[in-house]
Amino acid sequence: MSAPNCLRCLGRRPSTATTVTAAGRCAPFSTTAVNGNVPMRAKTPNPMAKEIGFRSGARLTIKKKKVNHNEGKAPAPGERKAYRKKIVLSNDNALPVPWLKNMNAEHLASPQSAGKVLSLPSELQDQLRASEAFQPSQNWGFFRKPSTLVRTETVDLVTRMQDSASEKKTLRLVVTGSKLVGKSTMLLQAMAHAYLNGWIVIHIPDAQELVNASTEYGRIPETEPTQYMQPAYALKLLQAIKKANEKVLAKINTVSSHPELPQNIPVNTPLLTLVNAAKEAEGAWPVFHALWSELTNPNANRPPVLFSLDGLSHIMKMSEYRSPSFELIHAHDLAFVRLFNDVLSGNLKFPNGGAVLASTSRSNAPRSPSMEISLAQRKAEQAGAAPEELPKKEPYFKGYDDRVEAVLKSVEVMEVKGLTKPEARSIMEYWAASGMLRAAVDERTVSEKWTLAGNGVLGELERASLLTMKYF
Amino acid sequence: MPPRLNILSSACKALARGVTRPVTVAAAPHQQQQNAFLMAAARRFSDNTTSPTTPPGQDDSVLHPSMFPQNQQSDHQIALSKLEMVAYGLNPFDVSVDGHKFGLPELPIPSEMHKSYRYDAVVNLMTKLLMKDGKLAKAQRDMTLILAYLRKASTPKLNPARPLVGYAPAPEFLPLDPVMYLRVAIDSVAPLIKIRHFKGMAGGGRALEVPAPLAERQRRRTAFGWILDAAAKKKSKGSGRTMFPHRVAEEIVAVVEGKSSVWDKRFEVHKRGTAVRANLNDFRLKTLM
Numbered sequence: 117m118s119a120p121n122c123l124r125c126l127g128r129r130p131s132t133a134t135t136v137t138a139a140g141r142c143a144p145f146s147t148t149a150v151n152g153n154v155p156m157r158a159k160t161p162n163p164m165a166k167e168i169g170f171r172s173g174a175r176l177t178i179k180k181k182k183v184n185h186n187e188g189k190a191p192a193p194g195e196r197k198a199y200r201k202k203i204v205l206s207n208d209n210a211l212p213v214p215w216l217k218n219m220n221a222e223h224l225a226s227p228q229s230a231g232k233v234l235s236l237p238s239e240l241q242d243q244l245r246a247s248e249a250f251q252p253s254q255n256w257g258f259f260r261k262p263s264t265l266v267r268t269e270t271v272d273l274v275t276r277m278q279d280s281a282s283e284k285k286t287l288r289l290v291v292t293g294s295k296l297v298g299k300s301t302m303l304l305q306a307m308a309h310a311y312l313n314g315w316i317v318i319h320i321p322d323a324q325e326l327v328n329a330s331t332e333y334g335r336i337p338e339t340e341p342t343q344y345m346q347p348a349y350a351l352k353l354l355q356a357i358k359k360a361n362e363k364v365l366a367k368i369n370t371v372s373s374h375p376e377l378p379q380n381i382p383v384n385t386p387l388l389t390l391v392n393a394a395k396e397a398e399g400a401w402p403v404f405h406a407l408w409s410e411l412t413n414p415n416a417n418r419p420p421v422l423f424s425l426d427g428l429s430h431i432m433k434m435s436e437y438r439s440p441s442f443e444l445i446h447a448h449d450l451a452f453v454r455l456f457n458d459v460l461s462g463n464l465k466f467p468n469g470g471a472v473l474a475s476t477s478r479s480n481a482p483r484s485p486s487m488e489i490s491l492a493q494r495k496a497e498q499a500g501a502a503p504e505e506l507p508k509k510e511p512y513f514k515g516y517d518d519r520v521e522a523v524l525k526s527v528e529v530m531e532v533k534g535l536t537k538p539e540a541r542s543i544m545e546y547w548a549a550s551g552m553l554r555a556a557v558d559e560r561t562v563s564e565k566w567t568l569a570g571n572g573v574l575g576e577l578e579r580a581s582l583l584t585m586k587y588f
Numbered sequence: 589m590p591p592r593l594n595i596l597s598s599a600c601k602a603l604a605r606g607v608t609r610p611v612t613v614a615a616a617p618h619q620q621q622q623n624a625f626l627m628a629a630a631r632r633f634s635d636n637t638t639s640p641t642t643p644p645g646q647d648d649s650v651l652h653p654s655m656f657p658q659n660q661q662s663d664h665q666i667a668l669s670k671l672e673m674v675a676y677g678l679n680p681f682d683v684s685v686d687g688h689k690f691g692l693p694e695l696p697i698p699s700e701m702h703k704s705y706r707y708d709a710v711v712n713l714m715t716k717l718l719m720k721d722g723k724l725a726k727a728q729r730d731m732t733l734i735l736a737y738l739r740k741a742s743t744p745k746l747n748p749a750r751p752l753v754g755y756a757p758a759p760e761f762l763p764l765d766p767v768m769y770l771r772v773a774i775d776s777v778a779p780l781i782k783i784r785h786f787k788g789m790a791g792g793g794r795a796l797e798v799p800a801p802l803a804e805r806q807r808r809r810t811a812f813g814w815i816l817d818a819a820a821k822k823k824s825k826g827s828g829r830t831m832f833p834h835r836v837a838e839e840i841v842a843v844v845e846g847k848s849s850v851w852d853k854r855f856e857v858h859k860r861g862t863a864v865r866a867n868l869n870d871f872r873l874k875t876l877m
Contacts, residue, residue, distance in 0.1 A: 195826075196826045197826070199825045200828045200830075204740070207740050209739060209742070209743070209763035209764060211764075258736075258739065258740065552739065583732050584732060585711050585728060585731050585732055585735065586700075586707055
């Protein structure tokens with residue numbers, strides 16, 4: 117066996133390159149004693165301690181509380197949100213109400229049904245559920261069947277929708293009102309009427325989702341000023357449209373071919389096939405665009421269209437998206453919002469009539485001063501105020517937005533107010549018949565709850581009668 | 589109270605002068621119906637809100653004459669109105685009609701009309717136990733959500749090995765009366781006794797354990813404390829402010845169905861109480877009494 121070092125070399129000084137001493141590793145100018153890093157030894161107990169009488173018995177030791185990190189499986193992503201957003205539409209404990217009738221195509225437009233409670237047929241329930249018209253904050257889950265109170269405002273709104281459809285006009289209307297007064301339910305009733313009468317319904321359940329930078333976006337080429345598409349949202353919306361409007365879409369056919377789509381969609385293909393062409397988010401926006409151009413084609417015979425949106429003030433401000441130059445994108449530059457605003461402002465009309473409805477929200481709504489002042493002005497105009505009497509903008513406030521005011525220049529405004537006492541009585545009788553209100557519904561009870569509910573605000577009436585610690 | 593008058597003499601005087609007052613009430617065949625109608629007229633048909641914007645005072649003709657200040661009414665007008673009431677077969681001095689918008693309350697006033705006793709005793713106690721950091725309104729909202737959960741939860745399947753309290757209705761009625769549901773759950777697992785510990789009295793530094801009976805309120809407090817402990821150990825399924833009340837409500841359902849661990853706690857306390865009941869006669873205790 118050969119020696120690791122050549123014997124002749126042993127006489128030489130070892131080369132510094134190969135042998136690195138501990139001292140060589142430190143900086144040459146350091147004064148730290150590298151090798152003096154001796155671990156501290158435990159102190160030897162003082163032999164005198166016992167004799168002198170120092171404390172030497174048990175010492176106080178504070179134990180750390182044991183934290184049990186192993187608490188089972190964590191919920192999967194999205195599971196907790198799904199539980200929070202779960203919508204339950206029936207309650208087996210509630211008593212069936214024998215006099216309750218199912219809503220049909222004529223009910224909502226007839227003045228006779230004002231002040232009556234009508235239930236939603238199961239097919240309509242599926243359609244409304246697909247378009248996310250029900251909200252988890254509403255109290256559908258107390259009753260055996262989802263039912264709504266038809267109000268005079270509902271009849272008014274639905275009649276206007278019907279009139280505009282028969283005259284091939286587009287109703288442009290914004291539903292406002294104070295908190296919990298039933299604005300979203302008003303939209304739901306409008307949608308119910310539309311579904312029952314064979315309209316095509318496109319509903320954006322929460323405008324916030326369009327602008328809060330929660331879905332992906334991309335520039336639409338060859339647009340000036342630049343517009344942005346939201347392909348993932350387009351896919352979601354197309355699927356909702358397909359599920360809710362399946363029967364109507366299967367009956368009507370395309371009038372133009374769509375060469376921009378990768379799929380071959382010849383003329384006279386059912387619109388359902390066109391909608392089905394969107395399988396992934398990637399191609400969803402062109403498909404939606406094609407569907408939109410089909411629905412608004414003036415040469416085709418189309419059913420009336422209802423385009424509705426909840427939470428208007430979200431789309432009446434800057435969005436949270438950024439342009440390539442890292443500037444905030446105005447919500448009106450997002451293609452979906454632009455389509456909606458085109459119809460709402462009257463620049464675009466549904467050729468066979470229809471309606472575009474927007475509702476404001478009071479619980480989750482950013483401030484949009486231009487929207488507020490515009491709606492106030494429209495309301496004053498409808499009340500017959502002269503132009504000089506209209507509410508005026510504050511002269512020194514800089515937060516107004518001309519684009520918003522241009523959109524809301526000529527819309528109609530409907531303010532939803534509290535229930536009247538007969539209406540309150542009607543819905544309370546339904547609650548009592550369902551076994552959920554355990555009180556005799558007489559003049560005194562109705563008056564009491566109506567007053568507690570801030571003069572008949574429906575959501576507050578529910579809080580005072582159903583969501584309460586006292587049932588009697 | 590209008591001054592008592594010689595009705596007939598002043599009425600005759602008024603008639604002689606030809607004073608008339610618009611009649612506001614219609615004749616009805618039955619006296620009770622008339623009475624109700626008159627009362628409704630007096631409060632201006634609060635059921636009928638076709639003209640809700642009319643400010644009060646504009647249509648004074650509907651108001652009952654006794655609702656005007658006394659100095660504006662002459663004696664004979666009062667007398668005339670009384671005579672009218674006699675003509676319609678009503679008692680002119682009926683206090684339930686005279687001068688009260690909603691009539692007089694029934695006496696004695698029921699206890700739940702007092703603001704401090706507005707809610708059921710069990711609900712009230714449990715709400716206060718739910719409260720943290722003095723936030724009563726939050727506790728009340730939580731209690732509301734618990735009761736709402738109980739109404740929507742499916743009918744509980746009872747466990748015969750865990751019998752409920754005697755007054756419990758059939759299980760299918762429980763969701764329709766959530767307050768009863770809550771009361772049944774709590775009273776069913778409420779322990780009858782607690783164990784008192786007398787320090788060092790058992791000899792050798794050990795505590796002497798003696799069972800002691802609990803009052804109703806104490807029993808309920810203990811039971812709900814156990815239920816809250818069990819709910820705190822549960823895991824939330826979702827997120828948001830409904831989660832805590834939902835966990836408590838799930839535990840209440842579990843109690844009624846006999847699945848809850850609270851039943852074991854109650855059993856343990858009762859078993860221990862039975863084991864140490866002989867200590868009640870312990871001579872060392874007698875020195876304390």
